[in-house]
Amino acid sequence: xxxxxxxDITDGMIQAMETVKRQTxxxxxxxxxxxxxxxxxxxYDSPEPR
Numbered sequence: 001x002x003x004x005x006x007x008d009i010t011d012g013m014i015q016a017m018e019t020v021k022r023q024t025x026x027x028x029x030x031x032x033x034x035x036x037x038x039x040x041x042x043x044y045d046s047p048e049p050r
Contacts (some may be wrong), residue, residue, distance in 0.1 A: 004010070
């Protein structure tokens with residue numbers, strides 16, 4: 001294995017970034033859900049799809 005150079009991104013770094021993104025999304029979803037629901041309710045006249 002070659003030595004890391006400045007700017008190299010390892011698989012471990014990529015996995016860590018993906019984990020942080022996933023955790024952040026999980027925290028944000030409960031806050032976003034009411035807005036998403038209100039948006040959807042305002043967009044459709046009835047709860048049944050057409």
